[in-house]
Amino acid sequence: MSSVKRVNDFTIKIATVNGTGSASANTLLMKSIFRSGVPVMGKNFFPSNIQGLPTWYEIRICPHGHLARSGTVELMVALNPETYGRDVREVAPGGFLLYDSTWPRPVLLSRTDITVIGVPLARLCNENFTGVRTRILMKNICYAGALAALLNLDLGHVRALLGETYGRKPQLLESNMQAIALGYEYVRAHFPCPLPLSIEPLERTGGHIMIDGNTAAALGCVYAGATVAAWYPITPSTSLMDAFKGFCERLRVDPQTGAKRFAFIQAEDELAAIGMVLGAAWNGARAFTATSGPGISLMSEFLGLAYYAEVPAVVFDIQRVGPSTGMPTRTQQGDLLACAYASHGDTRQVCLYPADPGECFQFAVTAFDLAERLQTPVLVLSDLDIGMNDWMVREFQWDDAYRPDRGKVLNAAQIESLEKFHRYVDVDGDGIPWRTLPGVHPKGAYFTRGSGHNSFGAYTEDAAEYQQVLDRLLKKWHTARQLVPRACLDGEGSEIGIVSIGSSDGAVREALALLRAQGIALDYLRVRAFPFGAEVEQFLAAHRLVFVAEQNRDAQLRSLLTLETAVEKGKLRSLLHYSGLPVSSQFIVAGVLAEVHGAAAAPVVSMADTTV
């Protein structure tokens, strides 16, 4: 049996039961690797319940800093008897499997091409700790210790991290340390360490942080000066709101008076949440909500009102698997169409597509600027993968010179100087009218409505007056095209291109590197906003064949490109991944090769994908 030998370049998968505290052990491991200077990524595949069901955590270690799933597992930590079968099947040939050898597990011996490592985690913890809950929790910390030994992980990092977490609770700190030691020592005593898979310190994580997209987006909202947040709980958007509240409670409460410089409202549902955001934004506050697919559906009537009555709003859609309730704890990019054309009638909504937590931070700020500048909702389409997983990204930058773009809002003096204020006249030729805020000046008063209105803001049922406003909205749409973030472009002039979006970026980037190694060069465009800018048009025009990689069944990005650019869709080839797991680089490579070599199309679900 030949074992894989890989330094800083392999994937660990940890199979446990949810509600048992494995999350902290996994984070501990991942952060320790990160602090060793080795690029790392963690992805959590958890069930949609609270306790007792199978859950997996994947840690990919990659010296080149690729952020996608590799598609293979070299080291499986199989701690959930219910899933042993599938877990053992998933280990790559030559790989390793660690299990709790307190009880014999013959099924784990079914493969002869992998190395099985038994550590009596339960026994070790039962002998050393008391209390059911403590023993369960410590078992997890214990496997972290075992892995540290197997992978040659610097225990100093583990200790430091535990110290930061439990600094004020010395007892907890001590028992955690003890559990680490139990696993570490046992493994050192019984197995040759390290494994052929190991961590060696590097210096490739400097200037980076490990953060999830929801926390990053929340921080962006704080920095953008958002003051009103209204929402209704829904996975996977909840942590964004929790983080916003947490930051505000630390940063926005007057230490003297306790006065809060923000309003945080748990609404009764998503219809109310978006209504509150519209009310607040109409009244001049930066306001936002976060939700997921079902919430977008419920918000669609109000989104149409906001489009037509020209009310700013920022909505984060942390996409999960649809349709309907779907799989709330799996990822997908399935709301592209629902968001772009949200609501009945002729509507089109500005969308931003961050690819990682760094862009979540940045686009949160951009979203408020655009919403106020364009007086329209801006939807930021993140997803569960970005939002709830820890990503290694560059440290965020902030320019203290930044001031929000509040858009065309007339102040009291400006209103006073007008003969008459007209809400919906295109004064500047860019399709964006001027607005006023309540409470400023009686001459600025106007009536906001979703019913037919003319350029002056008056109710109308007149065909021409109605149409004038609708046509101006299209003009504004063209202005939006110039204001939204440009797409990212990469490549050296191949005749084949690939387009992707959001969280598909990591897999595509890695795939391009792998393909380049095989002599296949593709130019790459990552779309970052809707409407599409001229650069998207140009990219599509400049390539003979364009792959479109996205994570949904119905080729929604390809649909948007087909509708909203001049491209003849014949040259667009879809690479569709929609199993609910983040797309892997392998999937993209296989899809491109199949087309380029004329081979049979790659199966949409790869083996590795079927295992969760």
Add this chain to the structure above:
Amino acid sequence: MSSVKRVNDFTIKIATVNGTGSASANTLLMKSIFRSGVPVMGKNFFPSNIQGLPTWYEIRICPHGHLARSGTVELMVALNPETYGRDVREVAPGGFLLYDSTWPRPVLLSRTDITVIGVPLARLCNENFTGVRTRILMKNICYAGALAALLNLDLGHVRALLGETYGRKPQLLESNMQAIALGYEYVRAHFPCPLPLSIEPLERTGGHIMIDGNTAAALGCVYAGATVAAWYPITPSTSLMDAFKGFCERLRVDPQTGAKRFAFIQAEDELAAIGMVLGAAWNGARAFTATSGPGISLMSEFLGLAYYAEVPAVVFDIQRVGPSTGMPTRTQQGDLLACAYASHGDTRQVCLYPADPGECFQFAVTAFDLAERLQTPVLVLSDLDIGMNDWMVREFQWDDAYRPDRGKVLNAAQIESLEKFHRYVDVDGDGIPWRTLPGVHPKGAYFTRGSGHNSFGAYTEDAAEYQQVLDRLLKKWHTARQLVPRACLDGEGSEIGIVSIGSSDGAVREALALLRAQGIALDYLRVRAFPFGAEVEQFLAAHRLVFVAEQNRDAQLRSLLTLETAVEKGKLRSLLHYSGLPVSSQFIVAGVLAEVHGAAAAPVVSMADTTV
């Protein structure tokens, strides 16, 4: 001044104030013409309030039976001083204007190229009737009498119609007759009759009826055997539900017991309405709702559930002008995209597009058959123009041999004979699984859910299992393609084609006749359902240039064609009409000519369109 001379070929427009009872006078006129055997069409442009605002009614008389607006007005009945200005401007040169000459109206004399006819309607009625309300009502009947004289309309028809309406109220009948006579006699005494515009009996309305699409659709629901109707009032869908209730109360109540063989539920909102429909249809009843754009937005979460959990439902969307509340009493085809892809995630909904009340009747039946066969919602997209205006259509046919297609439902014996029932397995290879109804057999029990489920109906978060169901849904979609109504095809093999949808049909048909007279021949395809059948694909492939005529701003039909067929969109030319008035044949002609002759594009709003 030269007057237009036209027999059976002109347009009358009647400008009044709403809430004054002019509707019955207008219907009386239109039906009298119809009974003269002369094809006629009536379109009502009413305001979104109850009383006191301007309202117009257009009657087009056309020997060829064209059903669209002509785009010109030859005879204006100007009874609303508030709109005299625009009304007088709208009369075609050489045309006529009738007004109430009880008071002098100098503004009406501003044009020298039309003939102004003053009839002292108010004075006549004040002298002959008592009571404010009666006088107002009779003034309207009085103008009908005046018009009868001017147009040479057979008073026998007028009398017969009044008799049918007021047969049981002799007093009312008498006063109506008197009002008719007042107008009639006055005009005969003071003006040369008939005008150059006149009605001459024809025999072109035999085998036809005059009916609105909402009544027709309701009748279709009755004939289809629908038993549960749930809705929330919204213009212009309300009359569909009122009609259904009315028919059921006449036809479905047991004369002995008073027991109702239907349930009619006024829901608390649209979310509840569609929920009730889904609950009833899931439980085996034919159930439906009717709504308009805002309701579609609100229903979208539930529509996604129905798509994914495969629950039948029939939804009528009587489209009105959007976005948002828009213009509730104006027409548009603006919900094509919102319906086709309703809800977040990968969803696609079966849609039917009736073009007139005849198809409303027929497609109502088709919709239930398809919904149950395909186990999915079917949305019938009518619009205000079809739904609320009276159309001359062929008498509906009914085949007593028809039996509803209840789709793949297992009965008790079939369930009993199964080893185990699996809800979502593709037994027949057409993507449509078998279902069971509650209350039939415990072995048939399964769990319906919008969360991830596998082919057996069990909850799943497994990537492969989830994807299997999603892929089968696509297969079902392809089956749907073969089951929905074919598109209508017309023409003799031109290289230029035109595609339209729904209520745009009449204008296109007339425009094609007008163009043919100018030597320009186009082939015509009217799309009647989504997904598109092979014939749509073929039509698009077979033509060098294809116009797409529709009534919305964003070219939504063109978008669907671009996305869902192989057509390269470069050859699709949009003719977009979205002012809220029904598109006229002139508009289509101008648009086609502009392209064919390379002339400047026609203005989207023609003069006639700006006047309401």
Add this chain to the structure above:
Amino acid sequence: MTFIAKPKVTHPALPHNARGLTRRAYEGALSTLCAGCGHDSVTAAIVEACWHLALEPQNLVKLSGIGCSSKTTAYFVSGAHGFNAVHGRMPSIATGANAANRHLNYIGISGDGDTLSIGLGQFCHAIRRNVDMLYIIENNGVYGLTKGQFSASADIGSRAKKGETNRQPPIDPVLLALDLGAPFVARSFSGDKHQLVPLIEAGLNYRGFALIDVLSPCVTFNDHEGSTKSYAYAREHYDPVALTDFVPREQPITVDYPPGEARELALHDGSRIVLRKVGADYDPTDRVAAQAAVRAGSASGEYLTGLIFIQDEATHPDFHRLNATAQEPLNGLPFEQLSPGAAQLERILARFR
């Protein structure tokens, strides 16, 4: 619907309020409702109340949903911003607007359809949050704008114009509001300006959610015999529990009330509500008793009207007091107080290493 602009010629002899404005300054566009519609009388009462309170027009914010009633906001105080939201969702717009600026005066106008059917959830939750606003329901028992369907406030036995009899129990917004903890609950009748105007004044000044359910007959669809929301029925079954006077801040009480006959309630801004007895004792500060009285009234077909319940503002904090929001309007806070800056970012990011 404002096809016609109303000329705003101010007659010099018209009376001026404390701000030097005439009633004209508190009017809006010309109503397009049916002649005689109860809603127009509510409009008139609002104009009167705003004038009397000498509000700064721009400090009023007018919010509504969809319906004939919801059009009302266009017909008063044209110097105030208005927001005609979608059907039934005005409460959420109001909540958000109020969150952004706690210092304006929010008035929401809704109908019985808008509030009790499609909007029921939002209505209840706005009460629960105690959003500081005056919420007026123009209650006519029908959907006026969609032509006369029964609404959820139609009484059992009430007959529709077309003859149908309602058999479903009504939802009474007053009972519901009392049940959900609303701190200011009143009922009135569009035909009783004398009662309605001071209630509106009090509601506008009250800090917290103030509900006035106004019987406002629909002359077109629900003013016939057999309707329990007609003018005639309302007049005959009208039972005021107290006469309410509103006394603005800094204004002395000019009338002398006989001892024991009046009761005074002070509001946070120094203004006062004076409740004068009519008939039997009625305690508008006892929620349970109020509920029982309303229920008893309804059972015998009577409309209990007036200020039915009021709670001391101090004992029921409004949304902002509950949340300890800053005093300055959130929409006006300087950016420097909101955005923590680059140096702070460094510190925050430290925990993500």
Add this chain to the structure above:
Amino acid sequence: MTFIAKPKVTHPALPHNARGLTRRAYEGALSTLCAGCGHDSVTAAIVEACWHLALEPQNLVKLSGIGCSSKTTAYFVSGAHGFNAVHGRMPSIATGANAANRHLNYIGISGDGDTLSIGLGQFCHAIRRNVDMLYIIENNGVYGLTKGQFSASADIGSRAKKGETNRQPPIDPVLLALDLGAPFVARSFSGDKHQLVPLIEAGLNYRGFALIDVLSPCVTFNDHEGSTKSYAYAREHYDPVALTDFVPREQPITVDYPPGEARELALHDGSRIVLRKVGADYDPTDRVAAQAAVRAGSASGEYLTGLIFIQDEATHPDFHRLNATAQEPLNGLPFEQLSPGAAQLERILARFR
């Protein structure tokens, strides 16, 4: 979530009900809720009640929304169809299902989030329509499935696990249901099977909308000190108003109740509810008194439990009786009775000429 199929081996010695079925026949899939979750006890009580009533499994229809509580429907009577709707919208599904077939037994399971926040409007209107169903709220004061946010039923002063104190007034579904005219209103506790089982039996058999609000602690997010929905709190503040027994049709009452101590209520199908007194007099047929008692209880932090209010079925017609629907299920009517045929069409079209 049913990853694992539960083996259905029937032990021959298990007791059989009138239909010859053991309790096993009324069980469902294995629960995936947290160990100790109150909801699982409700499941057990439902199983017990259905077994005791000897329901035909396929005649039960199980409906729910979204939440931990809404998963309950998967865990009992696997021979019954289930419909897990979208969040908060189960009442409309139930209304439609019931409209299609009035003869099945409908049980809806919801949570406090599902019912009182997103679903509040539908809940209220299902009551107003008096849909014939048993509606159980598994009330834990939090959103379990989304990890512990306060729900609208959280009491003032109740502390969240993370320390935050709720300051918004709760919505009490029992008060609300009483207010809206619900004819059968009960409250119970998942820990009191003795009380809960007969209430479920009674509710299933009652013709009309029967509500049981069940305190059902969330062990993971709301079972700590300071919570008013914990097991400990519920046990300490538990105040039953009556002991309820349910006696199926054709079954004689086997226990002798001391005279004056029990009160019997007959249901439409001949089954009976027997209410036995505990402590002071309580009249469960007086709506206003019931409301006052519940309110007084809440004010002192007590949970009034048991059958709080019941109305004679005859005096409050359910949806179908109100609408005079045909007796045969609508979903089973022969097509010939529904579609009027070609000859009739001729006559209908005559008026369109």
